[in-house]
Amino acid sequence: MVWPPYEELLSRHGETEGVTLDINADRYRESFEAYSEIGATANDGLHRLALSEADRTVRDRFVDDLEALGLDVRVDEVGNVFGRRDGTDPDAEPVLIGSHLDSQPYGGRFDGQLGVLTALETMRTLVDSDVDHRRPIEIVNWTNEEGSRFKPALMGSGTFVGEFDVEETLAATDADGTTVEEALEEIGYRGTEPCEPREGIHAYLELHVEQGPKLEERDRSIGIVEGIFGMAWLEATIRGESDHAGPSPMHARQDALVAATDVVSGVRRLSNRLANDVVTTVGEFEVSPGSINVIPDKVEFTIDVRSYDDDVVAELVDRVDAELDAACAREGTTYELEELWRIPHTEFAESVREAVLKSAQARDASHVEMVGGAGHDASYLNDITDAGMMFVPSVDGKTHNEAEFTEWDDAIAGARVFADTTRRLAR
């Protein structure tokens, strides 16, 4: 779809009164520093895998903070944690705000956590200021957004919207064979509330770090997220013949690694082809038997292709297959290609995008419309309600590592617009 220009949006909803909310910037930062100590790494990062002991500790802290605000706290079957503040209209549909508290292995402090704590600061400000809102507002911490310990990623939100079956989610295992159900029971977060597509949520709003360099490059504090890239995850296996690296002449070899490296080069060349937003990555890459003087006979690797255009993603999958075919024909190897996951692009709700835009304008916060490249819980929420997202800048675009950083001025600007937008949506 084509979005209407800013001017048209402004003319539709001119009012800006009664929707600002003055957050406490010091309290916001103190909470961030305190939460960041739970699962902290030596290099100022965060190692807080889903349903680990560190995750238990941070969840306990989160629940304590929600109860201290007098919120009604509930935990569902897959460990999603909700805290509700009633509105003035008992029949109104609630606004849901939040993100996730789990981290990547040796990841950063901002990914997910900043969104949850921005929602928490919004809740605190509402309670402190004794501000009324017509709609109930619920804060949420989604279970296992990252997918590092248990697959798939976006587990809590995906189950909540019905994309994943509850029983399958609970049966998912980590590398040690521990199930999600066992891990939830171990940390005390196997809740009783059913995890199912809930009727009647008015809107969902999530703040997240951009995880890319675009806001920094354009010197803006806030990204109003139009949507999220579609993507496909593929797994390729190339099989050749293992043999001794010395006496095996080159003409007789079927070297799985040589074929696979041809494919990696081909996949890199696919980036910025077909559309200018295409990104391609080979992330996992396992070589067998992995001995210094043995020709590799097997390489298993993953290919991640993304674009905002779902047709382009489909064409990329075909072209990856063609690269494998060509490389294996050259080297005399064989291959299999499996599609692990494909998710269409997300277009967030115009109503939420409008609300963020109006709030940013009212605050004179520098902002830009943009598309996100990473998957987020908000994408799944968009299936059952009007969902939207705001990004704040990532220094050097870095994420999923300990160097992840967002300037506090940007975080605070983002939190102000987030609080205002929440109040705007809850009118």
Place this chain on the structure above:
Amino acid sequence: MVWPPYEELLSRHGETEGVTLDINADRYRESFEAYSEIGATANDGLHRLALSEADRTVRDRFVDDLEALGLDVRVDEVGNVFGRRDGTDPDAEPVLIGSHLDSQPYGGRFDGQLGVLTALETMRTLVDSDVDHRRPIEIVNWTNEEGSRFKPALMGSGTFVGEFDVEETLAATDADGTTVEEALEEIGYRGTEPCEPREGIHAYLELHVEQGPKLEERDRSIGIVEGIFGMAWLEATIRGESDHAGPSPMHARQDALVAATDVVSGVRRLSNRLANDVVTTVGEFEVSPGSINVIPDKVEFTIDVRSYDDDVVAELVDRVDAELDAACAREGTTYELEELWRIPHTEFAESVREAVLKSAQARDASHVEMVGGAGHDASYLNDITDAGMMFVPSVDGKTHNEAEFTEWDDAIAGARVFADTTRRLAR
């Protein structure tokens, strides 16, 4: 050096009488089948890592077989096992024959074992036939030729010739931290005889499977080994930046895997450059962090380059460095390159090569002179005595895997020439 033509060798040593020895082909094969059961895999391969329980069992069997022949059995400090039959001249220097009984992980039955059992069949035939020889003949099983469990490879022979220090050899550890000394004591093969460069060995002879396709391609039963390739083992580390596969635009990436795959392609292009015998292999290849949606920030990999010309090997090392430099300049990554090992080419003794050639001609066995691509214990023995090798064909050139195979007709032809050559050397 340039070898004299066959005709000249023949004219130098025309005699063929009194040197043939009729092995028992059935007994030879039965022993091979029986030894192959020790450490057998489900796919007719062999998993008999150095100093493992399977290695203990096969060594016990070997020692029993030597003692049954009335040989004087000795075990040295690093577990090399010798069995000696005296000659008629008590002052003559001995002829040493043998190979190794350890295998690659899930390797084949022929690599090493066939050479030991060919030497054993030679010994049995000498004893059975009550044949005298002027020189003593010693059979040997070298400890840890493969280098799979403990590094370096060629451990027993390398220590025997003084290339490795006895204390360092005993202190080498496997992946679990067990030392060679502990493993030797565990299996009862920490012998008392000093392991040191022994004075006065007349010659060393080893039969081995070719591990390449050249004999099969030329339809010959026996390879008379002129020498062994020189080689270098290198280890490269490329460092980039990890980041999220979605929101990180291509222009901002420093992808260690993309750079490393460029190098693998470059290394492949180096094969058959500079000299037509050049072979190049990347065998180990480890990618970090190895997550489907994270750009790799580190790749560690090994490069194996070989040629019969040591100057070519030196130039190859420089060119690998140049490939790394170019690939990292393209991708914005950095690298380190370490040389793990370099071994010059081996030229085996003309005397042994002559003896093999004469024996092959006397038996009308099809043969060809050739250079070996793999390292062998014989290369180290060549440092202290006149050493030489014979190859028998490997079907499809396969080795270091369970499919390794040699036709029995070829093995028997090889064993006959080996026995004759041993007797010839021991006159």
